[in-house]
Amino acid sequence: MRTKRRHAVLAGSALLLAATVLLSLAAGSRGIAPGRVLEVLLRPDDSDASAILWSLRVPRTIIGIAVGAGLATAGVLMQALTRNPLADPRIMGVSSGASLGVVAAINVFGMTTLPAYIWFGIAGAALAGTFVYALAARTRDGASPVTLALAGTALDASLTGVVIGVLTVNVKTFDQYRFWAVGSLSGRPIDVALWVLPFVVGGIVLAFGVAGGLDAIALGDDVARGLGRNVGRVRLAAAVAAIVLTGAAVAAAGPIGFVGLALPHLARGLVGAHHRWVMAVSMLLGPSLLLGADVIGRLVVPPAEIRAGIVTALVGAPFLILLVRRGRTVTA
Numbered sequence: 039m040r041t042k043r044r045h046a047v048l049a050g051s052a053l054l055l056a057a058t059v060l061l062s063l064a065a066g067s068r069g070i071a072p073g074r075v076l077e078v079l080l081r082p083d084d085s086d087a088s089a090i091l092w093s094l095r096v097p098r099t100i101i102g103i104a105v106g107a108g109l110a111t112a113g114v115l116m117q118a119l120t121r122n123p124l125a126d127p128r129i130m131g132v133s134s135g136a137s138l139g140v141v142a143a144i145n146v147f148g149m150t151t152l153p154a155y156i157w158f159g160i161a162g163a164a165l166a167g168t169f170v171y172a173l174a175a176r177t178r179d180g181a182s183p184v185t186l187a188l189a190g191t192a193l194d195a196s197l198t199g200v201v202i203g204v205l206t207v208n209v210k211t212f213d214q215y216r217f218w219a220v221g222s223l224s225g226r227p228i229d230v231a232l233w234v235l236p237f238v239v240g241g242i243v244l245a246f247g248v249a250g251g252l253d254a255i256a257l258g259d260d261v262a263r264g265l266g267r268n269v270g271r272v273r274l275a276a277a278v279a280a281i282v283l284t285g286a287a288v289a290a291a292g293p294i295g296f297v298g299l300a301l302p303h304l305a306r307g308l309v310g311a312h313h314r315w316v317m318a319v320s321m322l323l324g325p326s327l328l329l330g331a332d333v334i335g336r337l338v339v340p341p342a343e344i345r346a347g348i349v350t351a352l353v354g355a356p357f358l359i360l361l362v363r364r365g366r367t368v369t370a
Contacts, residue, residue, distance in 0.1 A: 051322035108287035110324025113298025115280040126299035127284035131193035135166025163285025221294035221347020237286035249313040296354025
């Protein structure tokens with residue numbers, strides 16, 4: 039019965055994602071009928087609808103899928119690594135590392151477009167995450183949940199301070215950085231989507247590869263070793279996957295909150311604590327939430343838009359409170 043329920047939840051999550059993808063392609067300041075959307079996707083033409091879809095909405099929808107799936111899966115990994123139900127992709131300093139990379143690209147190298155500084159964001163995230171893991175691994179307890187959380191929190195605070203310091207003294211950098219920092223899917227060309235997808239796909243494949251090991255570690259390190267698991271190798275692989283997923287997602291769309299924090303809890307409440315199922319459901323619900331937030335932002339004050347990061351914060355906070363009140367925050 040539990041397996042049937044899990045399959046039903048997975049199928050429902052997939053259908054929800056399909057519906058939000060169609061809505062993302064159809065909705066906006068100029069609405070396009072769903073039938074027309076499918077027609078233009080299958081047979082592009084010279085119409086305005088085709089131009090809007092292929093130049094604007096298809097890229098932002100692909101990025102929304104990649105970023106939502108990446109952040110939600112990274113949230114599952116972070117909560118498992120730190121055994122902290124409040125952990126999200128920021129806890130290992132990865133988001134602040136990406137922010138510092140973007141600031142460096144703008145302030146030091148004079149870059150002004152997202153495709154130009156996305157690689158700096160990914161590199162900053164990778165360096166920050168690697169430093170945190172290496173620092174935690176050199177302690178007496180190794181890369182344990184506590185040391186990872188403490189090292190990540192300390193680095194996040196330090197890098198955030200550096201970013202704020204640079205922005206405070208350089209108004210030009212701040213003007214460019216603030217549009218990225220809000221978190222948005224708009225204004226991203228198809229190149230960004232194509233660059234981000236390989237990182238997200240690779241990170242998700244690695245995450246599923248260590249899911250069984252995370253299930254064993256959740257029972258305790260000694261039990262995991264008794265089951266034949268190499269605890270250090272599992273944690274390292276999970277950390278690498280989380281760093282890759284968070285770095286790519288944050289570099290592409292900016293630091294979008296609550297996707298990686300709230301959705302793993304919802305997934306556990308629906309399918310239990312087995313990490314493969316939690317990841318599978320989370321990677322479907324994450325894009326649904328992010329694309330839904332993006333659509334809401336387009337429709338509230340047309341033709342202007344509210345950034346998706348603002349909408350996820352407004353929706354995510356009460357959503358997480360509701361989960362807590364109903365006792366659905368199941369720990370790994």
